[in-house]
Amino acid sequence: MKKRLTKIAAVTMAVGMAMASLAGCGSSDAAASDTTKTVQAAAGNSAETADIQEQQAETRIPKYIFLFIGDGMSYPQIQSAAYYMGTTGSSGGVETDELSFMDFPVAGSAQTFDSTSFCPDSASTATSIATGNKTYSGVINMDTSLTVPYETMAEKLKEQMGYKIGILSTVNLNHATPAAFYAHQDSRNNYYEIGRELIDSGFDYFAGGALLKDTGADKDEISIYDLAEEAGYKVIKTEAEAQALTGEDGKAIIIAEQLADADSMNYQVDVKDDQMVLADYVEKGIEVLSNDNGFFMMVEGGKIDWACHANDAGSSIGDVTALDAAVEKALDFYTEHPDETLILVTGDHETGGLTIGFAGTNYDTYMTNLSNQKISYARFDEEYVAKYKEEKTDFDTVLGDVKELFGLMKADDPDASEDSALLLTDYELQRLETAYNRTLEVGAAKQDEMSQEEYVLYGTYEPFSVTITHILNNKSGIAFTSYSHTGLPVPVFAQGAGSELFEGYYDNTDIYNKIASLTGIE
Numbered sequence: 448m449k450k451r452l453t454k455i456a457a458v459t460m461a462v463g464m465a466m467a468s469l470a471g472c473g474s475s476d477a478a479a480s481d482t483t484k485t486v487q488a489a490a491g492n493s494a495e496t497a498d499i500q501e502q503q504a505e506t507r508i509p510k511y512i513f514l515f516i517g518d519g520m521s522y523p524q525i526q527s528a529a530y531y532m533g534t535t536g537s538s539g540g541v542e543t544d545e546l547s548f549m550d551f552p553v554a555g556s557a558q559t560f561d562s563t564s565f566c567p568d569s570a571s572t573a574t575s576i577a578t579g580n581k582t583y584s585g586v587i588n589m590d591t592s593l594t595v596p597y598e599t600m601a602e603k604l605k606e607q608m609g610y611k612i613g614i615l616s617t618v619n620l621n622h623a624t625p626a627a628f629y630a631h632q633d634s635r636n637n638y639y640e641i642g643r644e645l646i647d648s649g650f651d652y653f654a655g656g657a658l659l660k661d662t663g664a665d666k667d668e669i670s671i672y673d674l675a676e677e678a679g680y681k682v683i684k685t686e687a688e689a690q691a692l693t694g695e696d697g698k699a700i701i702i703a704e705q706l707a708d709a710d711s712m713n714y715q716v717d718v719k720d721d722q723m724v725l726a727d728y729v730e731k732g733i734e735v736l737s738n739d740n741g742f743f744m745m746v747e748g749g750k751i752d753w754a755c756h757a758n759d760a761g762s763s764i765g766d767v768t769a770l771d772a773a774v775e776k777a778l779d780f781y782t783e784h785p786d787e788t789l790i791l792v793t794g795d796h797e798t799g800g801l802t803i804g805f806a807g808t809n810y811d812t813y814m815t816n817l818s819n820q821k822i823s824y825a826r827f828d829e830e831y832v833a834k835y836k837e838e839k840t841d842f843d844t845v846l847g848d849v850k851e852l853f854g855l856m857k858a859d860d861p862d863a864s865e866d867s868a869l870l871l872t873d874y875e876l877q878r879l880e881t882a883y884n885r886t887l888e889v890g891a892a893k894q895d896e897m898s899q900e901e902y903v904l905y906g907t908y909e910p911f912s913v914t915i916t917h918i919l920n921n922k923s924g925i926a927f928t929s930y931s932h933t934g935l936p937v938p939v940f941a942q943g944a945g946s947e948l949f950e951g952y953y954d955n956t957d958i959y960n961k962i963a964s965l966t967g968i969e
Contacts, residue, residue: 507944509789509965510741512604513777515548516576517770518569518624519752519763519798521935525549527760527803527814527925528767534814546771547778548792553941557955559796562591565934569752570635572795572955573627577601579959587623587641588631596631600959601650603968604743611742613652613732617712617725617766618749619659620700621645621671624795628745639663642671645700646678651742652735654689654701654728656749657710675700686723694735701728707825714750714823715765726772733780741787746773754823755799757908758927759916761820763801781943789944789965793958794937800928805921812924813868819854820919824912827852832886832909842883845911849879853919868922875918882914906930 517524525546532544561571561581568584575581578588578597588597604610616625621641626632629648630641638660645653661671672682683689683701692699705722707713718724729746736742748770754762774792781788803812822830831848834840850856854869863870871879882905891909894902905913907930920926939958941949945965949958962968 507786508967509944510787511780511784511789512610512741512743512962512966513774513780513788513790514576514743514745514962515748515770515774515777515790515792516573516624516745517748517751517767517792517794518618519755519796519932520748520767520770520794521797521937523797523801523803523935524751524755524763524767524794525938527801528764528771530803530812531764531814531817532768546767547775548771548790548940548942551790551792551940551942551946553946553950555939555941555949556936556952557793557939557958558936558953559955560934566932567796567934568635568932569623569795570627573624575955576793576795576958577627579956579963581956585635586633587627587635589633593633599628600962600968601628601743601745602648603963604741604966605648605650607968608966609740611652611736611738611740612648612650613654613736613742613744614650615653615725615728615732615744616655616747616749617769618747618753619656619709619711620653620702621658622656622749624747624749625653625655625745639668639671643674646671646675646680649698651698652701652732652744653699654732655703655747656712657702657706659710672700689723689728689731692731692735694737696735699735701731703728708753708829711750711753714754714762714825715769716762716820716823717826724772725769726776729773729776733776744777746770748773752798753825755797755801755927756906756930757824757916758799758906758913758920758930759824760801760920760923760925760927761817761916762823762825763799764817765823778942785943787944789946790942791949791958792938792940795955796937797933797935799930800933802926802928803924805924805926807921808924814923814925816854816868816919816923817925819869820852820916822852824908824916827915828909828912832912835883835911836887836890839887842880845883846879849915853915855915855919855922871918878914878918879911882910886911 529545529549559567559572561567561584563584570587571582571584574588577599580597582589583591588599601612605612614625614628616622621638623635626641629650630644632641642658642661658671662668675682679698681696681699683692683699684704686704689701703712705713707717732744736744748766751763751766754766777790781790835845846857855871856863856869857876858870886909891907893907939949948961
């Protein structure tokens, strides 16, 4: 605590850095230079100087920081979730049900481009957020020469301020976004090396999906989990152990007991009623990290991105609402510590080119149609499509599952009159049958193994599954333009101590700069 107090004088001067950074896209050093010029210019005008001093005096220093990152989440993902929640709960007409963070008093926007592209990846964008620096797509916390590592805000908060640190994700804990807060690698695919850095970070609490390649690329290395235990981590792989964890147990790594595709956590649409979800791990994290000195918690909704890559709007909406439920746990904590807590909600980039509106529905949307989706594309592939391919199931039989799981049905179906909005037109039915035959004959394929037309239709996903979600999306008034990332800016929602600094239109590197200016990390 004494260390924190010695920084307050420096922090009040540093607050100006965030004001200058609203107009800049550079590093924290550039922002500091801009701040010096701003202060010098203002010094000649006593009224302006008084205003600056008043704003600095009013800015509160956050002791507890929550940074929520919806991977692949931008305005379309957020708004589609809000519209869906409103229309499915209404008695008619057009309504919206705002997500909790949409009510935050401060909102800004951040550009996401990196040193490679206007359509960046998660490694480079998370690097920008975590360190205030641009780099190449695929690189984690290294400069563009791939020789200079960048120290992250989480590392600095732990080393300089003594904060406890928590890293949570619905995807693998050594995936790009969580890795960007503790690792430094020239490739995001160095999963084993990233896992070693996870242990070396000494961070206090990890929770989420399993570690990828935990015994190395050739499966000949010592398990990361064994190394973690040797380093003093309590490795937890059951929900019973997770629920029993307390702050007295020391450093912990929780791997979700119920794992899904690629050993990630389940999509929200696939979660069972008694299963722990992201909000539960945030609540547990608050319990184990709480201390008088402070903590920083990064929470990633990683499967929003995966759903949008696959053009699965229903699963995207489910995971946006799951992230929102996790934010509500932070808000509960905020109500108890309003003067010391900062909550930020943002995205790293947009995925899929999602939009609300489709040529086939003109000015209309039918968001309630998405409520008929009972399963994610990934679970459908695993539990149904794999069986179809093995048994060569006939198309008419398969359509029975499509009706049950997605609500889509043929015009001559006995239940057709009950929900005409979900009737398959002849055109849609032909698309489905063509895609199903391709699934049986070819299955998912790499982009360089298919024609341009085939890639536009199916991406690298199971042709039948992605065609089902495309048709349901379109009938709902939802459409995607890509299977990759796009260059859209992302929103930044802020509430709590220092939140006023996050208003405006700025670069994603300034998220780091603003947090650094508030906390005084150097």
